[in-house]
Amino acid sequence: MKTLKQYAALAEDTLREIFRETTPYQGQMYEIPPLLMDSMRYSVLAGGKRLRPSMLLAVVDMLGGDLDAALIPAAAMEMIHTYSLIHDDLPGMDDDTLRRGRPTNHVVYGVGQAILAGDGLLNHAYMLLLWNARALAEEKADFDYPGYLRAMEEIALNAGVQGMIAGQTIDLACEQGKMPVNESMLRAMQLGKTACMFVGAMMAGAHLAGASDSQQKAIFRYAKAFGLLFQAVDDLLDAQSDPGTLGKSVGKDARSGKLTCMSLFGAENTRHLADEWCAEGLEALKEFGPEADFFRTLIIDMVDRKS
Ligand code: GRG
Numbered sequence: 001m002k003t004l005k006q007y008a009a010l011a012e013d014t015l016r017e018i019f020r021e022t023t024p025y026q027g028q029m030y031e032i033p034p035l036l037m038d039s040m041r042y043s044v045l046a047g048g049k050r051l052r053p054s055m056l057l058a059v060v061d062m063l064g065g066d067l068d069a070a071l072i073p074a075a076a077m078e079m080i081h082t083y084s085l086i087h088d089d090l091p092g093m094d095d096d097t098l099r100r101g102r103p104t105n106h107v108v109y110g111v112g113q114a115i116l117a118g119d120g121l122l123n124h125a126y127m128l129l130l131w132n133a134r135a136l137a138e139e140k141a142d143f144d145y146p147g148y149l150r151a152m153e154e155i156a157l158n159a160g161v162q163g164m165i166a167g168q169t170i171d172l173a174c175e176q177g178k179m180p181v182n183e184s185m186l187r188a189m190q191l192g193k194t195a196c197m198f199v200g201a202m203m204a205g206a207h208l209a210g211a212s213d214s215q216q217k218a219i220f221r222y223a224k225a226f227g228l229l230f231q232a233v234d235d236l237l238d239a240q241s242d243p244g245t246l247g248k249s250v251g252k253d254a255r256s257g258k259l260t261c262m263s264l265f266g267a268e269n270t271r272h273l274a275d276e277w278c279a280e281g282l283e284a285l286k287e288f289g290p291e292a293d294f295f296r297t298l299i300i301d302m303v304d305r306k307s
Contacts, residue, residue: 085099
């Protein structure tokens with residue numbers, strides 16, 4: 001097993017290769033126009049913790065799978081995550097001006113191009129996933145096509161209308177008074193907009209590495225708890241941190257009357273909730289031995305994360 005920093009570096013290198021500078025634009029069919037490339041690079045290469053791709057890679061590693069074959073799926077996960085951040089920051093959504101320590105995409109490129117940068121990252125992620133399947137099938141006699149397809153399905157399911165987009169819809173609707181604000185809505189929203197992307201990443205890793213049924217169940221349970229913990233801590237940080245440390249604006253949840261763990265339960269209970277999700281994640285890992293220590297440390301560290 002590697003460290004979080006090492007998995008994040010693998011994801012970073014893959015993204016830098018995908019979004020490397022190319023020869024001058026010729027206007028040829030299938031070339032990416034420079035403005036589109038620049039606007040996508042601006043956000044996807046702006047740092048970020050690279051948690052989702054790192055977790056995908058760490059699951060593959062934990063189960064003895066092929067890390068090299070998982071690099072494109074990991075990068076695709078981060079591209080989808082970055083698209084969601086660009087769109088979330090738009091004036092019609094959270095209307096934010098700071099992300100990953102920089103002005104948000106639409107502040108630099110304008111709303112229209114920021115929408116396209118997000119659309120571009122999303123579509124290119126799936127194009128790369130499909131291209132990678134064909135390349136791996138051509139290269140490797142023992143390529144596990146069904147496993148790869150299941151991994152893609154997990155990514156699409158969790159990023160899509162039953163996952164992250166569902167969560168974001170609930171978020172927006174609650175803010176606009178179009179849906180009831182209560183504990184079950186909060187849970188549905190946080191499962192969708194946050195936990196699903198961790199579930200998608202880890203379950204993709206599980207299928208790429210041929211996890212057994214009991215391993216899949218444990219990984220799903222851990223990822224769900226991890227996501228709920230991550231969002232509970234995010235809600236706390238929005239109320240208690242500062243833009244310099246977080247790299248994004250703070251205090252917006254309260255100002256916009258957002259439905260969060262903090263608005264519903266207050267700081268102390270939100271901390272308790274985070275501890276409970278941490279315990280749930282650790283319980284799920286009982287399926288594994290020391291090979292899952294990376295994930296034990298990760299979830300414990302998340303409770304006290306500062307950014
Ligand atoms: C626009 C379809 C659509 C979805 C947007 C993910 C999302 C839905 C919105 C982002 C805003 C938000 C608070 C999402 C919850 C998940 C979250 C805390 C994202 C930030 O993830 P980090 O902290 O960010 O991993 P970095 O920058 O480190 O990658």
